[in-house]
Each structure stands twice: as C-alpha cells, then as structure tokens.
Amino acid sequence: xxxxxxxxxxxxxxxxxxxxxxxxxxxxxxxxxxxxxxxxxxxxxxxxxxxxxxxxxxxxxxxxxxxxxxxxxxxxxxxxxxxxxxxxxxxxxxxxxxxxxxxxxxxxxxxxxxxxxxxxxxxxxxxxxxxxxxxxxxxxxxxxxxxxxxxxxxxxxxxxxxxxxxxxxxxxxxxxxxxxxxxxxxxxxxxxxxxxxxxxxxxxxxxxxxxxxxxxxxxxxxxxxxxxxxxxxxxxxxxxxxxxxxxxxxxxxxxxxxxxxxxxxxxxxxxxxxxxxxxxxxxxxxxxxxxxxxxxxxxxxxxxxxxxxxxxxxxxxxxxxxxxxxxxxxxxxxxxxxxxxxxxxxxxxxxxxxxxxxxxxxxxxxxxxxxxxxxxxxxxxxxxxxxxxxxxxxxxxxxxxxxxxxxxxxxxxxxxxxxxxxxx
Amino acid sequence: xxxxxxxxxxxxxxxxxxxxxxxxxxxxxxxxxxxxxxxxxxxxxxxxxxxxxxxxxxxxxxxxxxxxxxxxxxxxxxxxxxxxxxxxxxxxxxxxxxxxxxxxxxxxxxxxxxxxxxxxxxxxxxxxxxxxxxxxxxxxxxxxxxxxxxxxxxxxxxxxxxxxxxxxxxxxxxxxxxxxxxxxxxxxxxxxxxxxxxxxxxxxxxxxxxxxxxxxxxxxxxxxxxxxxxxxxxxxxxxxxxxxxxxxxxxxxxxxxxxxxxxxxxxxxxxxxxxxxxxxxxxxxxxxxxxxxxxxxxxxxxxxxxxxxxxxxxxxxxxxxxxxxxxxxxxxxxxxxxxxxxxxxxxxxxxxxxxxxxxxxxxxxxxxxxxxxxxxxxxxxxxxxxxxxxxxxxxxxxxxxxxxxxxxxxxxxxxxxxxxxxxx
Numbered sequence: 001x002x003x004x005x006x007x008x009x010x011x012x013x014x015x016x017x018x019x020x021x022x023x024x025x026x027x028x029x030x031x032x033x034x035x036x037x038x039x040x041x042x043x044x045x046x047x048x049x050x051x052x053x054x055x056x057x058x059x060x061x062x063x064x065x066x067x068x069x070x071x072x073x074x075x076x077x078x079x080x081x082x083x084x085x086x087x088x089x090x091x092x093x094x095x096x097x098x099x100x101x102x103x104x105x106x107x108x109x110x111x112x113x114x115x116x117x118x119x120x121x122x123x124x125x126x127x128x129x130x131x132x133x134x135x136x137x138x139x140x141x142x143x144x145x146x147x148x149x150x151x152x153x154x155x156x157x158x159x160x161x162x163x164x165x166x167x168x169x170x171x172x173x174x175x176x177x178x179x180x181x182x183x184x185x186x187x188x189x190x191x192x193x194x195x196x197x198x199x200x201x202x203x204x205x206x207x208x209x210x211x212x213x214x215x216x217x218x219x220x221x222x223x224x225x226x227x228x229x230x231x232x233x234x235x236x237x238x239x240x241x242x243x244x245x246x247x248x249x250x251x252x253x254x255x256x257x258x259x260x261x262x263x264x265x266x267x268x269x270x271x272x273x274x275x276x277x278x279x280x281x282x283x284x285x286x287x288x289x290x291x292x293x294x295x296x297x298x299x300x301x302x303x304x305x306x307x308x309x310x311x312x313x314x315x316x317x318x319x320x321x322x323x324x325x326x327x328x329x330x331x332x333x334x335x336x337x338x339x340x341x342x343x344x345x346x347x348x349x350x351x352x353x354x355x356x357x358x359x360x361x362x363x364x365x366x367x368x369x370x371x372x373x374x375x376x377x378x379x380x381x382x383x384x385x386x387x388x389x390x391x392x393x394x395x396x397x398x399x400x401x402x403x404x405x406x407x408x409x410x411x412x413x414x415x416x417x418x419x420x421x422x423x424x
Numbered sequence: 425x426x427x428x429x430x431x432x433x434x435x436x437x438x439x440x441x442x443x444x445x446x447x448x449x450x451x452x453x454x455x456x457x458x459x460x461x462x463x464x465x466x467x468x469x470x471x472x473x474x475x476x477x478x479x480x481x482x483x484x485x486x487x488x489x490x491x492x493x494x495x496x497x498x499x500x501x502x503x504x505x506x507x508x509x510x511x512x513x514x515x516x517x518x519x520x521x522x523x524x525x526x527x528x529x530x531x532x533x534x535x536x537x538x539x540x541x542x543x544x545x546x547x548x549x550x551x552x553x554x555x556x557x558x559x560x561x562x563x564x565x566x567x568x569x570x571x572x573x574x575x576x577x578x579x580x581x582x583x584x585x586x587x588x589x590x591x592x593x594x595x596x597x598x599x600x601x602x603x604x605x606x607x608x609x610x611x612x613x614x615x616x617x618x619x620x621x622x623x624x625x626x627x628x629x630x631x632x633x634x635x636x637x638x639x640x641x642x643x644x645x646x647x648x649x650x651x652x653x654x655x656x657x658x659x660x661x662x663x664x665x666x667x668x669x670x671x672x673x674x675x676x677x678x679x680x681x682x683x684x685x686x687x688x689x690x691x692x693x694x695x696x697x698x699x700x701x702x703x704x705x706x707x708x709x710x711x712x713x714x715x716x717x718x719x720x721x722x723x724x725x726x727x728x729x730x731x732x733x734x735x736x737x738x739x740x741x742x743x744x745x746x747x748x749x750x751x752x753x754x755x756x757x758x759x760x761x762x763x764x765x766x767x768x769x770x771x772x773x774x775x776x777x778x779x780x781x782x783x784x785x786x787x788x789x790x791x792x793x794x795x796x797x798x799x800x801x802x803x804x805x806x807x808x809x810x811x812x813x814x815x816x817x818x819x820x821x822x823x824x825x826x827x828x829x830x831x832x833x834x835x836x837x838x839x840x841x842x843x844x845x846x847x848x
Binding site: 289 | 463464466470477485492495496524527528535538569574685686687705708715717
C-alpha cells in the first residue's frame, strides 16, 4: 500500500472502485453498530451488579450515625465525601457529593453563575454585557453545549500534547469577559492527553482579569487507566490554593465509569468557601441527594485502593476493545498517510484526525452502512470543526467482534472520503 | 377552664404563674424533640426497606428491553412513566420521571423559565423588568424560597377552605408581570385542604395576561390519605387542556413519602409540547436520571392499587401521631379560645393558628425547652406572617410517646404567649 498522496489519478480511481465494492458488500450485511458515546458495555455492567446485593442488614442504612434513608446531609454523607477526597487527593471538607450525574453538577455551577453569580462575581453573569468561555478543542461536546446554552461566546483553544495551549489561555484570560475554561485534565476527552505538570502549574498561576473566572476541572477519568498501574495526578485544589487563588477551580468526578453510567454517584470539589456558597444555593433546589446510593457505593468501593483494583478489572474488559480500534487504524490507515491518532493510555476514547475536509463525508458513509458515530465536528465549539477532520471513536460499548466489523467499515469510509477529496 | 379572653387580670396572672412552673419543670427534662419537617419516622422507613431486596436477578435490570444500568431514556423508563401516569390519572407521554427530588424538578422548571423562558415566553424571565408570583398562604416555605431566590416579587393569596381565594387569583393574573402560582392541591401544605372541584375548574379557566403563566401544581400528597380510603382527585392536565390551555400547568409528584425521602423517585407531568421543550433543555444538564432506582420502584410499587395498599400501612403508622397532636390541641387549647386548627384527613402537617402576634414568642419558648419547630412565619412569603399566627406542626418523625411530650410543651408555650399578649 502506498500513501494516497502518491497515487496517480488512475490508481486513485482503481482504489476507489475497489473500496466501493468492499463498502457495498459491508453495507449489505445490514449492520447496526454504535461507537458514538462512552457507554460501558454489558460485561462491565454485569461485573459490578453485585453492588445491589448490599444494603440488606439494618445497620447498612446507617453511616456515621446518619440514617441514609431520610432527609438531610446536603453535602453528602461524610463517608462518601471521604471516599472521593481520597481518590482526588483533596480534603473531605472540600467535597460535595451529589446525585447520579457530574454533568448536572457542572450545569448547576454554570447555571448558578448565570443566575446568581459566583463568590467573587460583581454581578450575576446574566447581567453581564457578554460572557466568553474557553474551550480546549477537540473537547467534550456536552461541556461546550452547557456554555453555549447560556449564550456564552465559545473560544477555541488548541490542544497540545501537554494539554491546552497555555500561551493562548494566558493571553485569553486578560479579557475580563472571559469567565472560565473547560478542562478534562487526565485522559482528555477525546485525545486521551494527560496535562503536564508544567500545564497544571501554569493553570494554578493564572491571573485572569475576571475576578470570578472558573476553571471547570472535569476529572472524569481520574482513575481510568487503560494499561499499567494507576498514574498519580497532582491535586489542582492545592495548586490553586498555593498560588493564592483557592476559589478559581471547581473539580468534578463521578463513578459513572466505575459502577454505572446514570446510576452512580458524583461530586464536585472546591475551596471550603466555594463549597459553603454553593451549598447555600443548592439548598434552594434540593433537600438532599440520594444518600442510599452514596452509602451503597461506600460499602461497595470501600476506599481508593479497593476501587483501583476494580478499575483493573474494567481495564481487562476495555483494553482489548481499544487495541482492536487502534490496531485497525495502524494496519489499515497508517500506511496511507490519511489520518493521525494516539494510542490512549486511559479514558474512554480514541481521537482520530482524518484528512482535513473529509470527516463529515466519512461519517456520512459510516451512517449509511449502519455504523453510528459521534457527529463530525462535535468535539469543537458549536459543533463546527474548522478543519472537518476530528472524529471521536468510542470503543467501550460493542464487543470486540462487533468492533472489528465496525472498524472495517470505518476504515473503508475514511479511505473513500480521502480519495474523493484527492480527486477520483 | 374558661376562655382566656374572659379571664380577669388577676386570673391571667395566676394562670401564667402556674404555666411558668409547668414550663420550667418540662424544660428541666432536657428534651430534644423535633416537629419541624415532614420527615417520615424510622418505622415507616423500615417498613419499605425490603425494596432493597429487589434487583438481584439479571432480568431485573431490564425494563421494556432497556438496560436500566446504562445511559439513556432521558424522560425515564416507560414503566416508571406508566406508574406515575396511573397514580396521577394522566397519560404516560405526559410524564417525565426524574431523580430523587421533585423539588429539584420544580426548581429546574423555574430556573429554566428564568434563563431560557418557557414555551410561550416572549423572552427569558431574567430579561423581564419584573416577575411577580402568587403564593397561596399559608404554604410551603421551600416553594416560596425558590421563587424568592430568583428575585420574583411574592404576592400572598389567602387560603380558604376550598383552596386559594380564586377571586384574588383571577384578579391578580390580569397583571402581565404575574407569571405563575404555587399550589399543593390535595392536602395542602400545611393546612391539609383539598381544593374543591369549583377551584379546579376556575384554575383551568384562568386567562392570565402573561402568555407563559405557569400553575406549579405540586401534588405531593396525591395518595397520602390519613384516614379512610383513597380520595380520587381530578386530573388538572385534562382540565387545562379542556379549557384550551394545555401548556399552563406543570404537575409534580414523588415517592418521597411513599418509599424514601431523598432516595425515592420524582416526576413532573405536563402537556406533550411542554415535555418536549423541557426534555430538550434538560438534556443539556444530564444524560439520564437514575433508572436503576426507577426500576427498583416499579418492581416494588407495581401499580396504583398496590401502591395504595402500601399507603394504608403508612396511615397505620401516621394516624396515631396525627391524632396525638390534634387531641392535645383539642383538649388543651380548644377550651381557651386562643387557637384554631383543622383535623387533616391527609398530608403531613397540622396547621395551627395561634392568637395573632404570639406565634414567634410561642416557638421561642418551645426552642428554649428543646422542641424544634418550623420557624414562625415560614409558611408565608419572605418568612413573614403578617399576623404572626400560623405554626406548622409536623407530627411524622417522633414516636407517639415523644410527640405527647412535645405537644405538652407546645401547648404550655402557646398558652404562655397568649397570656403575655393579653397582659399579665
């Protein structure tokens, strides 16, 4: 196989005809496969379903003397706060444990800033002339949608191998209308990049013009290694506090990919002043979150060491899926020079960059052949990838055999789109 | 015992001295009793804790073919939507099943109106010059706090024996700044009043100046009878639709007082157009609510008939508590002419009206003697009862023996406060 760029027009035509035949044959199989979202597969769900065998004995309903079945403990049961604090390497008093969705806690933080302002806000953000928000891209579409929904102007920050381009971030925060930034610091969504210590240091040292600038630190994959041992990661709360800005960061985490997506527990961690402020406002909307589920998770996960053991079992299930995807790319796309990607060491995605101007077309072809993927452009603000290149692949849901088929289709589609772009 | 109003100054002095001795003796017991919130007691929680013995078999995790452990089904699992629809006598397509707190769904509705507007809003409410809100009072403090938190002007609407004063409501909605009203239509909080059919008819026939006026219909006690059989209640959604305004009402309900406060499931019900609108906005903040808990409740509660059987068992536990409170009032306060109350037939509260100008003082005395009550004034907008008269008694949490003690203290305090007011 030669790189496509070196093919003659005739060779491109021949190759395209061959691919078209292959595509039609695959299409005829009537596949229905999904690599769109970071959903765990059934094997992962079954593995943790014994969590529901807990909570049988009367004493299981009590934690630190609190009856977890009744109202109360707005910030979560102390044992759940301790568990997340151990995992995130911060203090229990900095942790607020919520419901089943960290996304909802993130939304609530932004929504609160919009309707009431944050601790250091001169006014609620809905009273600001304009609010701008930094979006390292490629990034997580659901993050971008939250800030888009409140009418903020989304500003793309390029991603580098060590995290967001910090020169660009430091420049951008000089604008007082810039109120915050989205970050997935460990195994970034979708690139799988771990922010470097230098990046973390520069984040903590930021001196934004806006007094109420927030770093939204979504540590979604904090213990989600795909190979090898747990990789320790510095605590951003201490770093910001050390730099004299303890209130600049809100960290988020959940057990959505430890126990159940949608039936786990979530948290945010922040300075104690921020926590007191948020708790007061949250108490307007809810009496307390589901403490029975918090207690169930405390009994099941026990502590960080025990949780890391469980994560290794997830890795055993996920590892072959990720290898299947990356191997397919290496074998089928690599030699052709029409795509770039990383082999992620953690997280839930493979980020694939197709030849500029071909991502949409490739995914349209995938769709016709029954393969559902995250929409092209989704990893950029407003769903618009200026290069039309980035495609987020989510290998977690389908079993390996289905993934293999899906990747076969995917690679054919990427190739066809590339040839169409080069001219056939 | 003579009515206090008929006592001579000397008799008042004597009576006060006698009460003071009684009060000091009670205070010396060092009681710590709580009649502040509508929290179910341990006996009720224990009764339903076998719900956690469900979800053991692999097939328990599937509902209508949906794996309840994974992401998806934003509006809730169909079986949970059917269950609430049967209880509320509406259609499953009108029901959105959420997380553990109907209060959060109410907050989200108001917050959405504030940040984005409702279906028929000319603009988001945060862009309105002024928003006013109707608060039938006495009412639920947490309702009032939500609308207060967004800076709405709260307007008190008097309660009558058949629900809110509809003449006042019909007059108030002529003001286009009036955007909605809080209602607890069956066993109102705290009065225990069931809105009459005439009241419901007039609600449905409202013709508010604001095109986006919402009736917030918190049917918190829809099946929460305290004596006798289930009392059927007309479906407000049909009534509003029949009157040509299907989008004017949002109904709310939960299992907080059927299974667990804080670990149950909640819902809102509304027109299908409203539901589509809310679902789109909710999908920005959450991927899906906890469907495992939804499924657990479907398996446990089964259907309306089975749920009503369970409610009878709650009544068996609650009935004696309510009788204890009302009996104490009838025996100790009734003959003195210094208070009025109803014997509620459902709900979670006894609403007591002390002699005007004495509620705060009575509760301060209670507090000193170790009895925690909902703060005086809490049942009115901004926590200010213009009469300083209404006191909400929550009999559900303490066992009957403790309630008896608490009511003994309470009645002494009410009497002392009355005598102080009359002059001693």
